Amino acid sequence: MTDGSTRKRGGADLIVVNALITTLADDATTAPEVEAIVVRGDRIVFAGTSEEAEAFRGPDTRWIDADGARVVPGLIDSHIHMVRSGHSWNGEIRWGTQSSLKDALASVSSRAQELPPGTWIQILGGWHPDQFVEGRGPSAAELDEAAPDHPVFVQCLYDWGLLNSVGAQHVGLTPDAIADLDPAGFEYDEQGNLTGRLWGMPMLKWAFQRIPKLSIEEQVAGTARVSRELARAGLTGVIDGGGVTMGPDAYEAVYETWRRGELSVRTRLMLHSSGPGAEFDEIGNFLRYVRIDAGDGMLRVNGGGEIVLYRSHDGMTESADxxxxxxxxxxxxxxxxxxxxxxxHMHAIQADTADAVLTAWERVSEEFPVRDLRWAIVHGDNMDTAAVERLGRLGAGLLTQALYWFQADTAVEHWSDPASETSPFLAAIKRDIRVGLGSDGLRANTFDPFSIMSWFVTGVSINGSRTLSPAHRLTREEALRAYTVDAAWFSFEEEQRGRLQPGTLADFVVLSDDYFTVAEDDIRKIRSVLTVLGGRATHSDLDGIRVDPQPREVTVDRV
Incomplete structure (x- = not known):
């Protein structure tokens, strides 16, 4: 691929030619696949042949010859926890790309050599033992050997955590300290000593709350870094689902990152309360004082969720009240x-939770119709066809993630055999109900969009298990639509984002391999070589293409 010169106000700012560009266009003049796109400002102004695009070229137009590469609309993760991850990102090591426990432990040793003794080292999810050739996670002794002078905390999804010896001392993990907690949440050795391993969300929270928080400046820097990592993955937008403990006070860092112009993905916030008992007061204050859609094209409040009532927040294996x-x-x-x-956007994994939510929505809708508000069930893995049809009658949608990618064995053990049931996401798509795909990262899953799409297309989890039958899988185009234009629907932006046609935002990704023709098993290996947001590069592996400053403000009109 080659790059031309810089920018000029009067002509095209950017032209991409000799590409295989998937447009997902819905206008009458743009083909489903074109060779070239022309960008002026932050918008697409032309999509067609390379020869026709030449007419838009000026002396200062940035010119990219894609050399036959596949280009797709910018990817949107419709349910992720970016804001929370930014709070700790600068204190973390990410194991998501490691293929062996040996290399993962080496990364801990390397970080320990860089940091003063006593500094915390954290691995907060986004990995799974099945990705390692050893087929297991670390032991406390291995963490001690890797970082003997540093406290270390490893979190595996929301299943278990592990403290090394120094970490256990720092958080005060002693029999007296946990006397009032559930003993089943802690592991003991044969001599009755605590090993540093703890089980389940309550114990993970217990440990995490005892680890010193980073300063606001470190949180701002971490938020900027995590947004750059998402851009590197090919994402141009996210809908942030908040997360446990993410109440009104949790958004200072993301807003300061935005004010400084350091966000690299368009971020849409779903707001909820900070904990049990605070729901009515805190949500009431959001509704009184926060204007819906407050913000601009980079950061905007989108609504409420994913936790509406903590007592009714279920899990993969845990029922809710x-x-x-x-x-x-x-x-x-x-x-x-x-x-x-x-x-x-309402979290509901178990069938009875989804039923209770839909019943409440139907009741509310009798007084205040919700059809035009684009409400959504988040996850919905155990919804049956009848529940999906109820969702459609309400005008709502489904936000679903590949929880089977890391958690195949757990899901198959506790849920119905995925090969014998109709998948709710496919049932929704077949009924013209909007479905948005996402990761539920960055702790419960990988944030890599091509790994997520790979599961929906192939049904193969990271451990090699086939957890989705061929009849229930998505086509490559269906998965791409659910990661682009259909994901944009959930923030009222499907007319501006998720397509590449004249008038839409110039958010697109140049891929390392052709998503539509690579072998199915290689979809997960695809990477972005260039991510463009509003006409500017937010990630680039191309010679001569640099990452640009933040784009112009964009507004949206809500239905």
């Missing part, structure tokens, strides 16, 4: 959102 009292509280909170015309 959806009894009569909880159902009434859900209804009251959803009614508050509907009355103020807010979008809601």
């Amino acid at each position: 959806v009894g009569e009292d909880a159902a009434e509280e859900l209804y009251r909170i959803f009614r508050m959102f509907a009355q103020k015309r807010w979008t809601v």
Whole structure:
């Protein structure tokens, strides 16, 4: 690939030619696949042949010959936890790309050599033992050997955590300190000594809350870094789902990163309360004082969720409280959102949780119709066809993630055999219900979009298990649409983002390999060689293409 010169106000700012450009266009004049696109400012102004694009070229136009590479619209992760990850990113090591435990432990040793003794080293999810050739995670003794003078905390998804000896001392992991906690949440050796391993979300929170938080400046730097990593992966946008403990005070770093012009992905925020018992007060204050869509094209409030009521927040193996009292509280909170015309994204994995949510939505909709608010179930893995049809009647959508990618064995053990049931996401697509794909990263899953799309297309998890039958898989185009234009629907932006046609935002990705023709098993290996956001490069592996400053402000009109 080659790069031309710089920019000129009067002509095209950027032209990409000799490419295989998937447009996903819905206008009457743009073909599904074109050779060239022309960018002026932050918008596409032409999509067609390379020869026709030549007419837009000026003396200062940036010119990219793609040499036959595949180009797709910018990818949008419709459910991720970027904001929370930014708080700790500068204190983390990421194991997501490591293929052996030996190399993962070596990364801990390397970091320990860089940091003063006593500095925390954290690995906070986004990996799984099945990705390692050894087929297991680390032991406390191995962490001690890798970093004998540093506290280390390793988190595996939301399943378990592990402290090395120094880390256990720093958090005060002693029998007296945990006397009032569930003993089943901690591992003991044969002599009855605590090993440093702990199980389940409550114990992970217990440990994490005892690890010193980074300064606000470090959180801002971490937020900028994680957004650059997402751009490197080919993402141009995210819908941030908040997360446990992510209440009103958790957004200072992302807003400061935005003010400094250091965000590299368009970020849409879903807001919720900080913990059990605070839901009505904190959500009520959001609805009173926060203007929906407050922000600009880089950072904007999109609505409420994914946690609406903590007692009704389920898990892959944990049921939620959806009894009569909880159902009434859900209804009251959803009614508050509907009355103020807010979008809601609601976490529901188990079938009974989804049923309770849909029942509350149907009840609310009798008074305040939600059809135009683009509400969505997040996850929905155990929804049956009847539940999907109820979702459609409400005008709502489904945000689903490849939880089977890392957690195949857990999902198959606790859920129905995925080969014998109709997948809710395919059932939704076949009924013209919008489906957005995402990762649920950066702790519960990888944030790599091509690994996620690979599972939806192939049904193969990271351990090699086939956890989705051929009849229930998505086509490559269906998966791409759910990561682009259909994902944009959930933030009311499908007319501006997710397509490459005249008038849409110039958000696109040049790929290392052709997504539509590589072998299925190689989809997960695809990488971005150039990520462009509003006409500027946010990631580049191309000679002569540099990462550019932040784009212009963009506004959106909500239905």
